[in-house]
Amino acid sequence: xxxxxxxxxxxxxxxxxxxxxxxxxxxxxxxxxxxxxxxxxxxxxxxxxxxxxxxxxxxxxxxxxxxxxxxxxxxxxxxxxxxxxxxxxxxxxxxxxxxxxxxxxxxxxxxxxxxxxxxxxxxxxxxxxxxxxxxxxxxxxxxxxxxxxxxxxxxxxxxxxxxxxxxxxxxxxxxxxxxxxxxxxxxxxxxxxxxxxxxxxxxxxxxxxxxxxxxxxxxxxxxxxxxxxxxxxxxxxxxxxxxxxxxxxxxxxxxxxxxxxxxxxxxxxxxxxxxxxxxxxxxxxxxxxxxxxxxxxxxxxxxxxx
Amino acid sequence: xxxxxxxxxxxxxxxxxxxxxxxxxxxxxxxxxxxxxxxxxxxxxxxxxxxxxxxxxxxxxxxxxxxxxxxxxxxxxxxxxxxxxxxxxxxxxxxxxxxxxxxxxxxxxxxxxxxxxxxxxxxxxxxxxxxxxxxxxxxxxxxxxxxxxxxxxxxxxxxxxxxxxxxxxxxxxxxxxxxxxxxxxxxxxxxxxxxxxxxxxxxxxxxxxxxxxxxxxxxxxxxxxxxxxxxxxxxxxxxxxxxxxxxxxxxxxxxxxxxxxxxxxxxxxxxxxxxxxxxxxxxxxxxxxxxxxxxxxxxxxxxxxxxxxxxx
Numbered sequence: 001x002x003x004x005x006x007x008x009x010x011x012x013x014x015x016x017x018x019x020x021x022x023x024x025x026x027x028x029x030x031x032x033x034x035x036x037x038x039x040x041x042x043x044x045x046x047x048x049x050x051x052x053x054x055x056x057x058x059x060x061x062x063x064x065x066x067x068x069x070x071x072x073x074x075x076x077x078x079x080x081x082x083x084x085x086x087x088x089x090x091x092x093x094x095x096x097x098x099x100x101x102x103x104x105x106x107x108x109x110x111x112x113x114x115x116x117x118x119x120x121x122x123x124x125x126x127x128x129x130x131x132x133x134x135x136x137x138x139x140x141x142x143x144x145x146x147x148x149x150x151x152x153x154x155x156x157x158x159x160x161x162x163x164x165x166x167x168x169x170x171x172x173x174x175x176x177x178x179x180x181x182x183x184x185x186x187x188x189x190x191x192x193x194x195x196x197x198x199x200x201x202x203x204x205x206x207x208x209x210x211x212x213x214x215x216x217x218x219x220x221x222x223x224x225x226x227x228x229x230x231x232x233x234x235x236x237x238x239x240x241x242x243x244x245x246x247x248x249x250x251x252x253x254x255x256x257x258x259x260x261x262x263x264x265x266x267x268x269x270x271x272x273x274x275x276x277x278x279x280x281x282x283x284x285x286x287x288x289x290x291x292x293x294x295x296x297x298x299x300x301x302x303x304x305x306x
Numbered sequence: 307x308x309x310x311x312x313x314x315x316x317x318x319x320x321x322x323x324x325x326x327x328x329x330x331x332x333x334x335x336x337x338x339x340x341x342x343x344x345x346x347x348x349x350x351x352x353x354x355x356x357x358x359x360x361x362x363x364x365x366x367x368x369x370x371x372x373x374x375x376x377x378x379x380x381x382x383x384x385x386x387x388x389x390x391x392x393x394x395x396x397x398x399x400x401x402x403x404x405x406x407x408x409x410x411x412x413x414x415x416x417x418x419x420x421x422x423x424x425x426x427x428x429x430x431x432x433x434x435x436x437x438x439x440x441x442x443x444x445x446x447x448x449x450x451x452x453x454x455x456x457x458x459x460x461x462x463x464x465x466x467x468x469x470x471x472x473x474x475x476x477x478x479x480x481x482x483x484x485x486x487x488x489x490x491x492x493x494x495x496x497x498x499x500x501x502x503x504x505x506x507x508x509x510x511x512x513x514x515x516x517x518x519x520x521x522x523x524x525x526x527x528x529x530x531x532x533x534x535x536x537x538x539x540x541x542x543x544x545x546x547x548x549x550x551x552x553x554x555x556x557x558x559x560x561x562x563x564x565x566x567x568x569x570x571x572x573x574x575x576x577x578x579x580x581x582x583x584x585x586x587x588x589x590x591x592x593x594x595x596x597x598x599x600x601x602x603x604x605x606x607x608x609x610x611x612x613x614x615x616x617x618x
Binding site for chain 1: 385387470548552553554555556557558576578580581583586
């Protein structure tokens with residue numbers, strides 16, 4: 001009893017050591033590939049990593065999702081091998097990479113579309129880009145559907161959208177309002193939790209929410225995606241329309257940026273090659289829209305360019 | 307100090323207490339007192355019920371939503387994008403265990419050392435000791451995300467530059483709970499009666515012998531309890547880890563100083579924001595797993611305290 005506490009403490013210590021000791025030893029310290037960036041591209045890279053690891057069990061491919069901007073920050077700092085991006089690298093980020101001595105390939109791996117979702121009972125089927133701009137422009141006063149030009153539906157308009165540091169926000173604001181930072185501020189900011197927006201659109205007949213294709217695809221039976229009219233008629237967000245370029249202006253390419261230095265390493269090169277060669281299958285598994293043959297050829301071309 | 311032999315005084319106090327208790331039960335109470343007593347009691351019960359209802363509804367709701375995934379795969383399997391119905395928390399759980407083991411290894415010597423200094427050696431009227439004390443109290447109240455920023459700037463990058471690895475996460479969490487551990491250890495050391503110290507010193511032991519052979523062993527159960535509670539808190543933290551590189555998808559066991567890692571709360575968060583139903587079910591199952599781990603740790607702390615605590 002007198003040394004009871006010593007025994008207890010020793011037991012805890014031994015147990016802890018045992019846990020630490022057997023972990024890394026069992027792992028053998030295989031090669032690792034570090035990926036971080038866009039939470040939209042993340043699932044794609046994750047599917048690629050999983051398929052690749054099934055064939056190469058010693059390889060440790062980890063995929064973080066701290067956002068396109070966050071990914072580039074780590075990438076240009078030399079902390080990761082590959083950056084996932086839902087948009088092209090900006091001039092500012094390119095400068096940051098130059099300062100950090102990181103050069104890279106820019107490879108498209110799939111397509112995505114921003115879908116505009118509404119309640120299933122909402123009678124509106126199609127909006128023009130001008131109507132979208134009227135709703136989402138900075139300082140917009142549109143608070144009921146019948147305030148939108150050419151729409152005769154009386155329901156209070158509740159807007160849901162991602163947080164301002166999201167790549168989806170930047171892309172939507174750029175395409176609709178013409179500036180990646182400009183959008184009305186009085187909407188329900190769901191941050192990075194897109195399911196909250198889906199739930200909002202399911203419950204509220206006047207709600208509107210814009211989100212990546214993947215979220216619409218997973219909730220097809222619960223919400224309705226509006227068709228978008230960019231001047232050539234209403235187009236629904238289908239994989240075909242996105243691939244053919246008809247779903248405008250809310251289609252976007254998704255990229256990975258492997259660093260040239262990491263690509264010197266055999267295992268990173270092998271992973272990127274695998275990703276590019278199987279991009280269609282990977283996109284299908286992750287619920288994304290694959291590249292067209294033309295896009296795929298361009299990616300292969302970019303990869304072979306030294 | 308005030309630890310003289312207190313036999314007769316204690317006896318007197320005890321009889322007085324007993325008499326008061328008997329009187330309060332059988333004696334007549336003024337009406338006003340009775341009513342305010344009842345109201346107070348009702349309020350207390352309400353407060354207790356609120357806490358219990360919240361906890362049980364959380365457990366029931368999570369168990370209900372996560373029922374389909376409360377299986378062994380959840381613990382043993384790695385995260386999966388392609389097979390969401392089989393995805394699990396294996397690497398995240400191991401990552402969490404690495405980190406809390408690291409936290410214990412780092413926090414116990416530093417925390418206990420600081421507590422020993424402050425309780426046994428420090429002169430309380432010196433300004434620097436008061437400054438240290440004030441700092442520790444304040445640090446205990448700093449939001450965890452701030453420690454995340456600290457970890458990113460000084461441990462992952464900057465002067466230490468370990469990179470975004472498990473060790474960084476572990477050190478960050480250790481810094482986060484260090485103030486709590488120091489405060490708990492001081493409390494435990496202070497609870498050791500000074501008659502023990504004086505007895506030891508009177509028998510010719512040096513101050514260090516007194517501390518290492520009398521004070522610390524006597525305070526150990528209290529210190530251990532404090533450490534376990536602090537570690538349980540560290541284990542539940544997601545915010546600072548998001549900043550120091552805990553990733554959502556690591557289908558491999560972490561390595562201390564290389565490669566990415568994950569942690570249980572981070573993985574739960576990542577699963578919860580996924581569009582597919584399977585991941586959301588898994589997130590709720592993860593909540594149950596997390597609660598089970600935390601409850602086990604807290605129960606261990608309670609058991610430890612009851613088993614080894616000495617009464618003076």
